[in-house]
Amino acid sequence: MEELKNILKMHNISPSLHRLKILEYIHRPYTHSTADEIFQALEKDIPTLSKTTVYNTLKTFEKNGIISALSIFENETRYEFKKQEHAHFKCEKCGEIFDIAHPFDFLKETELEGHFIKNQLIYLKGICRNCLQKTENA
Amino acid sequence: MEELKNILKMHNISPSLHRLKILEYIHRPYTHSTADEIFQALEKDIPTLSKTTVYNTLKTFEKNGIISALSIFENETRYEFKKQEHAHFKCEKCGEIFDIAHPFDFLKETELEGHFIKNQLIYLKGICRNCLQKTENA
DNA sequence: TTACATGTTTGCAATCATTACAAATTTATA
DNA sequence: TATAAATTTGTAATGATTGCAAACATGTAA
Numbered sequence A, B: 001m002e003e004l005k006n007i008l009k010m011h012n013i014s015p016s017l018h019r020l021k022i023l024e025y026i027h028r029p030y031t032h033s034t035a036d037e038i039f040q041a042l043e044k045d046i047p048t049l050s051k052t053t054v055y056n057t058l059k060t061f062e063k064n065g066i067i068s069a070l071s072i073f074e075n076e077t078r079y080e081f082k083k084q085e086h087a088h089f090k091c092e093k094c095g096e097i098f099d100i101a102h103p104f105d106f107l108k109e110t111e112l113e114g115h116f117i118k119n120q121l122i123y124l125k126g127i128c129r130n131c132l133q134k135t136e137n138a
Numbered sequence C: 001t002t003a004c005a006t007g008t009t010t011g012c013a014a015t016c017a018t019t020a021c022a023a024a025t026t027t028a029t030a
Numbered sequence D: 001t002a003t004a005a006a007t008t009t010g011t012a013a014t015g016a017t018t019g020c021a022a023a024c025a026t027g028t029a030a
Helices: A002-010 A017-027 A035-043 A051-063 A129-137 B002-010 B017-027 B035-043 B051-063 B129-137
Strands: A067-070 A078-081 A087-091 A097-100 A110-112 A115-127 B067-070 B078-081 B087-091 B097-100 B110-112 B115-127
Touching (some): A017 A051, A035 A051, A051 A078, A087 B115, A115 B087, B002 B017, B017 B078, B035 B051, B051 B078
Parallel strands (some): B087 B115
Antiparallel strands (some): A115 B115, B067 B078
């Protein structure tokens, strides 16, 4: 919790309870949460929490580079704690999302067909290892 | 126009006027259109056109593999005629979207961290060649 | 040609994620 | 303690998309 507080302070965001709780939720490993998911999870602890606050806070975090917003999952925006760059894999069967350490760093800060590439986003789809195993055993 | 008709027929979709017009619009090179954009463009020619028809038609085309839906551009879904796989580049300055012939085919139909990869989606951001040139000349 | 079944299109209402905004509340500061 | 500033809330608005039932068009068989 102290660590989270420091993250906020380092980004000049005052660590209010709500902000800390939201950050805590996103900070758990392998989360790719929607605003609604976060809201529903925290509502229990903080009954006065408003969804607008969740949206506001997520926007603040994103602006300050603490989290990343992923627009690649159909209509809902998903948020994750910013960390080393990686690809995202979504299983077509179970819908689970996995982070994948990806080997495409050679693209960053380079030129492609005359355009200067700053960022890359890689999204993979297929069948995840869990679902593959289930099929084998069936 | 005959070509478009054949595309529909080959996918067992009867080539009604509306469907042909919508397909024609998407078939133009380098389009990454939203449903609304298509609707507004065709409304002039087909005054009775309804937006629901545009959505219905796009969904039909997508199901039949004629077009691809891109969810990566913030909130709006964009559609493009299905063709050879490629990456998408969006310019941070002018917002224009470019297709990029991409060199990542090695990923397809392969395995990564235990998951079976079927599809990949690559999204790049940066400054496009046009905007770069403008900056140089300024 | 008519009548019916089928497929297509329409228009409107509903949904869902997100944002705008102003009021209420809390916190920090003088 | 009073006041300013920041934070949070609640509600209404927006915008993309979907559901649905009615209207319309088309093809087919009698």
